[in-house]
Amino acid sequence: MNTPLEILKTYWNYNEFRPPQEEIINTVIKRENCVVLLPTGNGKSLCYQVPALVLEGVCIVISPLIALIKDQVESLTEKNIKAIALTSKLSQEEIIVAFDNLQFGGYKFLYLSPEKLQSPFIQDKIRQLNVSFIAIDEAHCISEWGHDFRPAYLKIPILKELQPNATFIALTATATQKTFEDIVENLEIENAAVFKKSLKRTNLTYKVIYTENYYANLLQILNYIKESVIIYTNNRKQTKEVNKYLQQHNFKSTYYHGGLSVDEKNTAYATWISDKTPIMVATNAFGMGIDKPNVRVVIHLNIPNSLENYIQEAGRAGRDGKESHSLILTNEANLYDADVRFKATTPTTKYIKEIYFNLNQFYKISFGEQPMESFNFSIQEFCATYKLNILTAYNAIKVLERENIILLDENFTKKSTLKFTIGNSQLFNYLEEYPSKKDFIKLILRSYGGIFEHHTIIDEFKLSKKLGVSKESIIVTLKDLNTTGIVKYNFENSNSRLSFLVIREDNYTINRISKNIEKQYAIKYDKLTATINFIRNIKTCRNIQLLSYFNEINTTPCGKCDVCTSKNAPTETTKLLLTEITKLLAAQNLSSQELSVALKCNQKQLLNSLKILLEKNKIAITSQNKFKLNL
Structure with missing residues (x-):
């Protein structure tokens, strides 16, 4: 062998x-x-x-x-x-x-x-x-x-x-x-x-859909798709919100982002790959090693940071060679926000200097010193101490890591869990006896659902901020409740580890990498701009645009993307026919034969019009093979 x-x-x-x-x-x-x-x-x-x-x-x-x-x-x-x-x-x-x-x-x-x-x-x-x-x-x-x-x-x-x-x-x-x-x-x-190998995918159709109501459009698309789907969002909060919304509308979905525990990630992946939950809502943390053949649609609810990221994420659809789609749902406000968000969350050299100074102060590192040990690091505690935006501070820290100033080991995936081991009535009696615990326990019950039924991941730091006490005091209280048998508390230190790779020299440390910082800022902004231009360009076939960006010469329009199909827009006669069809279907469900008799039009015109309405999800086909209007 x-x-x-x-x-x-x-x-x-x-x-x-x-x-x-x-x-x-x-x-x-x-x-x-x-x-x-x-x-x-x-x-x-x-x-x-x-x-x-x-x-x-x-x-x-x-x-x-x-x-x-x-x-x-x-x-x-x-x-x-x-x-x-x-x-x-x-x-x-x-x-x-x-x-x-x-x-x-x-x-x-x-x-x-x-x-x-x-x-x-x-x-x-x-x-x-x-x-x-x-x-x-x-x-x-x-x-x-x-x-x-x-x-x-x-x-x-x-x-x-x-x-x-x-x-x-x-x-x-x-x-x-x-x-x-x-x-x-x-x-x-x-x-x-x-x-x-060419990046051209003949079975993958790229479409940009302008919409003011993302969720409504999302439901229309998912009602039409019966196989596996990936929906990409830009942040962890949105993955949870979209997943919850889909489940409320009876879709089988799950979600995935970098903040989940290993078990949670494995469960989400397993239910998706087995089609128990065929819809995956995820940040771009979801993608490594994903090779599921029947992903029929990849949907972006936010603007990808670059066309390189976009073509990789879109490319997870249609690996079985069957017709598949990549859809970007957007509007002008969304495009504007992407530009603003980039500038707000991408750190400047001045801001990176501030973060570097604060990191040294946080760990009491003297000028001219380089500690040999690594430190426990919580981005939440660090940002709370210096009143910083977490995302912008994190991006600055990643720049410092990229430039070999620090090393951040984020491979700490264990989270603390909590479960109440007594029932509601017993808990009520306990609070009567120990009223000092009432505010704390009420906060836990408000913050975490299902905590009586199963072990729930908790964040001690967030609880400490809401109560205005230290994280350490929260841990002590939880351990006390665990000892008295009120809860089952599994404490895990979920901090990252931070190492300093150079001697502290403050301004000089950052000044020597400032040109790299500014150049990378410009390159990333150019990539975002190229993505926005790709979305806004409604004159050139999507395939031609993408392949051109990657230096592939292709002059043949795909004929399937939103740009190509818009050039084959319905004639006035077809528009009139579309209106008449929807009027008839508003009253009752009809077969194509019944529509043909009622409208007195030729079969080719009718079938073309029905195809347009089906593609736009304006109508659907019933189990009796009749057409109905989608309300």
């Missing part, structure tokens, strides 16, 4: 590769460098996972996201393929054991972030490995023109010194020509075989 196809059948249960996967895999097996652009859904990971199982030695995978690394390692482990991820949660002793396993334990994959690669200790350990080849995932991160630039990616060529005989494969799903050129140049990949 050593041919690529045999490995594919054994571990992945696929009988064939998708083009051009097999060609890429054979190139890697021949130990030739290659740069790969494969759109979302074309199985990039197989392009390095399969050859790694054919070749002797360890495959090193550089990936930018801890969650993505964790997802892939878990997936490989479930297939009984040995893989190790180096995260900040590992102690030095655990890292030594991991490298011993890589050398002597038959492990095939070493996953790590580009930041982790900068450690001299880890570099020395990598030097000792027998490496088959090195895979750089999400390679667009190495380009300042990429949609998720990471300066640490620029230091990846150190691997050429550590493993001079190793070959490289760089992979990305979306890249403009400039980004693609940067990948080759910055990774210093010589004589690379280049594989590019």
